[in-house]
Amino acid sequence: MNYCSHCGAKVKQETPPGDHLPRYVCSLCGTIHYENPKMVVGAIPEWEDKILLCRRAIEPRYGLWTLPAGFMENDETTAQAAARETAEEAHARVEIVALYALYNLPHISQVHLFFRSRLLDLDFMPGIESLEVALFSEAAIPWEELAFSSVSNTLRHFFEDRRKGEFDLHFGDITLPLDEKKGA
Amino acid sequence: MNYCSHCGAKVKQETPPGDHLPRYVCSLCGTIHYENPKMVVGAIPEWEDKILLCRRAIEPRYGLWTLPAGFMENDETTAQAAARETAEEAHARVEIVALYALYNLPHISQVHLFFRSRLLDLDFMPGIESLEVALFSEAAIPWEELAFSSVSNTLRHFFEDRRKGEFDLHFGDITLPLDEKKGA
Numbered sequence: 001m002n003y004c005s006h007c008g009a010k011v012k013q014e015t016p017p018g019d020h021l022p023r024y025v026c027s028l029c030g031t032i033h034y035e036n037p038k039m040v041v042g043a044i045p046e047w048e049d050k051i052l053l054c055r056r057a058i059e060p061r062y063g064l065w066t067l068p069a070g071f072m073e074n075d076e077t078t079a080q081a082a083a084r085e086t087a088e089e090a091h092a093r094v095e096i097v098a099l100y101a102l103y104n105l106p107h108i109s110q111v112h113l114f115f116r117s118r119l120l121d122l123d124f125m126p127g128i129e130s131l132e133v134a135l136f137s138e139a140a141i142p143w144e145e146l147a148f149s150s151v152s153n154t155l156r157h158f159f160e161d162r163r164k165g166e167f168d169l170h171f172g173d174i175t176l177p178l179d180e181k182k183g184a
Numbered sequence: 185m186n187y188c189s190h191c192g193a194k195v196k197q198e199t200p201p202g203d204h205l206p207r208y209v210c211s212l213c214g215t216i217h218y219e220n221p222k223m224v225v226g227a228i229p230e231w232e233d234k235i236l237l238c239r240r241a242i243e244p245r246y247g248l249w250t251l252p253a254g255f256m257e258n259d260e261t262t263a264q265a266a267a268r269e270t271a272e273e274a275h276a277r278v279e280i281v282a283l284y285a286l287y288n289l290p291h292i293s294q295v296h297l298f299f300r301s302r303l304l305d306l307d308f309m310p311g312i313e314s315l316e317v318a319l320f321s322e323a324a325i326p327w328e329e330l331a332f333s334s335v336s337n338t339l340r341h342f343f344e345d346r347r348k349g350e351f352d353l354h355f356g357d358i359t360l361p362l363d364e365k366k367g368a
Binding site for chain 1: 185186187188189190191192194195196202205206208215216217219220221222223237257258259260261262263264272283286290291293295312353355357
């Protein structure tokens, strides 16, 4: 950040009075520009014993498989975000069931949420950010070609819990080596 | 948003190709400035049968009581944010136990999280954003003087669950009338 988005003057980094962290502060109008973590929200779309995955048509992780997920938008709920991302990436309709997993990724200032959901019909097809969309049984999941740690953790817990017949909220921290930081 | 924080030129609102929402886009360098929901994270600090509350020394809701909570910062986890806010607002040390409540507040583009936590000692005192800090039994909670709906919902569920001896994750949407929108 170089300029104030409010008045266009230069910003400088300083710790405002009463604060404990350096912020970008406008040298002219004094606006403090806070930066905060972003939420990535997705769905685990279930159809019988299968899960819907999308193969990414965009970076990062082009060509790898993911649960439908993306950045939460203003003016929506987390459940709405999960259903919207599923519609965008897989042209699929889901009924959201329950929050299932929350992962902290402090090294990239993100929080990832995944919701259990029921796929409502089989009329799915790749959205603009997907190369392919397909249903996978547990045995067929491409574990070595999953795009993100939060997705592989969520799927691993999901199949374990399904065997137990009991779905508990999963909560954890994911910290990746430096060379994986960009993607999540 | 009027100016590009990257290059200082004017921004305009337009929907980028392949996107579905209008964004602030720089007329000179083309940077797209996304705006996303913010997370507010707090703790439910328990000491025996009592809960620690803070009386707000800042707007919004000056003078009303709240659980210690605030905006999550970059580079931290949600649990770290809950403990940090408790330290800042009440100079209190907590051990985080578990995620207890998640509320969507789409009208102000926020998500609120509260964690059950154990207060580790009684050496608390008001931080710079609090007028008072005190322990309350269920019967003594100032229900009519609580600052935020997410706090009153969390406390109501907490005491119900404590009676049942079982703490389940609470998840819900909070939408307030227009005149309450600013505060949360």
